[in-house]
Amino acid sequence: MVDWRMVRPDAVTVWRDKRVVKRLGWYYSVMKGEKPAKFLIARTLEVPQLRRGELHSVEEERLWRIHEKLEKAFMEEWFKVKESDRVNVEKYRKDRVEVSFLDLKRELAWRLASPCRLCERRCMVNRYERIGACRLDIKTYVHSAFLHLGEEAPLVPSGTIFYGGCNFTCVYCQNYDISQVYPRAGKAVSEVELAYIQDVLASKGARNINHVGGDPTPNIHTIVGSLNYVESNIPQLWNSNMYLTLEAMKIIVHLIDIWLPDLKYGNNRCAFRLSAVPRYWEVVTRNLKIAAEHGDMIIRHLVLPNHLECCTKPVLRFIAEELPKDRVLVNIMDQYRPMHLVARNPRRWKDIARRPSYREIHEARKTATRLGIVWEPVS
Numbered sequence: 001m002v003d004w005r006m007v008r009p010d011a012v013t014v015w016r017d018k019r020v021v022k023r024l025g026w027y028y029s030v031m032k033g034e035k036p037a038k039f040l041i042a043r044t045l046e047v048p049q050l051r052r053g054e055l056h057s058v059e060e061e062r063l064w065r066i067h068e069k070l071e072k073a074f075m076e077e078w079f080k081v082k083e084s085d086r087v088n089v090e091k092y093r094k095d096r097v098e099v100s101f102l103d104l105k106r107e108l109a110w111r112l113a114s115p116c117r118l119c120e121r122r123c124m125v126n127r128y129e130r131i132g133a134c135r136l137d138i139k140t141y142v143h144s145a146f147l148h149l150g151e152e153a154p155l156v157p158s159g160t161i162f163y164g165g166c167n168f169t170c171v172y173c174q175n176y177d178i179s180q181v182y183p184r185a186g187k188a189v190s191e192v193e194l195a196y197i198q199d200v201l202a203s204k205g206a207r208n209i210n211h212v213g214g215d216p217t218p219n220i221h222t223i224v225g226s227l228n229y230v231e232s233n234i235p236q237l238w239n240s241n242m243y244l245t246l247e248a249m250k251i252i253v254h255l256i257d258i259w260l261p262d263l264k265y266g267n268n269r270c271a272f273r274l275s276a277v278p279r280y281w282e283v284v285t286r287n288l289k290i291a292a293e294h295g296d297m298i299i300r301h302l303v304l305p306n307h308l309e310c311c312t313k314p315v316l317r318f319i320a321e322e323l324p325k326d327r328v329l330v331n332i333m334d335q336y337r338p339m340h341l342v343a344r345n346p347r348r349w350k351d352i353a354r355r356p357s358y359r360e361i362h363e364a365r366k367t368a369t370r371l372g373i374v375w376e377p378v379s
């Protein structure tokens with residue numbers, strides 16, 4: 001097997017950059033095995049009021065009230081772990097309680113999945129009987145899982161799991177086969193099977209578990225459930241369009257160590273025209289602000305041709321002005337090319353029927369630099 005260090009030497013050298021270490025400090029300490037991943041902390045935090053087997057019969061409103069109380073306890077514990085010089089990681093990996101914060105989250109996640117309120121499309125469909133706008137039923141379909149060497153340097157090799165289905169319908173989607181055309185053609189996996197996939201990736205040297213698709217959001221119930229069975233201490237990475245509901249965000253913020261969100265559009269008009277998604281800006285910027293408070297972050301911005309003024313610049317201004325710049329890295333991506341519907345009908349999607357020009361990419365990066373955004377180590 002080829003040594004990934006030969007293929008991506010920057011995955012080693014990137015950690016010499018103090019700006020990266022400062023911004024990805026939590027992820028780095030979990031990756032090195034010095035701290036427990038957040039899901040392990042959630043697994044050891046006890047729900048005092050409930051016994052195993054009782055969760056099913058408690059009404060949802062009460063579960064959320066208990067969740068709210070435990071959020072505070074979790075954050076205190078997490079901050080304590082973050083600040084501490086020496087942490088007994090094995091204790092977090094092995095200790096179990098009767099009903100944990102993670103069990104509570106699992107129960108809530110399955111309830112959110114049907115009638116479905118996992119993303120802001122809020123289809124409210126019974127996914128045991130029907131499919132939602134993401135083209136999925138209640139099952140989680142894994143299309144592939146492997147060590148990805150093409151991600152941002154601090155993430156390589158990334159234990160990437162590609163789920164079928166997506167709540168967006170991007171006309172230029174690069175993964176349109178699994179997200180839009182054959183989303184349910186992958187292998188349907190249980191929570192235990194998904195945990196096994198994660199452990200295998202960890203044993204092969206993955207630096208993280210990269211939940212992607214399509215989009216991972218419609219699969220939150222299985223992903224959260226799987227974390228009860230994962231044996232490895234490995235950072236959880238959320239690679240998503242971030243169109244989750246606030247309820248779904250509340251479930252995952254205490255489980256994700258590093259966020260890899262897309263922020264593509266700078267306004268709702270472009271988002272609706274190119275991805276058929278309403279209220280994009282309000283939803284995604286809201287969720288990015290929440291995520292930035294709960295873990296490290298590399299934001300991906302795909303530069304679309306002819307969308308510098310309407311998308312790229314407002315996106316960069318938002319990052320600079322409304323997110324903690326000293327905690328966020330930005331990947332300004334130049335790899336857009338016409339795919340899927342745009343490739344088939346370039347006249348209809350004239351504005352994005354070509355690659356972005358050198359001048360557009362240069363302008364995007366110059367704007368980011370002017371705004372004080374750190375992008376060079378991950379772009």
Ligand code: SF4
Binds near residue numbers: 121122125133217218
């Ligand atoms: S995850 Fe799918 S079914 Fe659920 S609300 Fe979103 S699009 Fe609808």
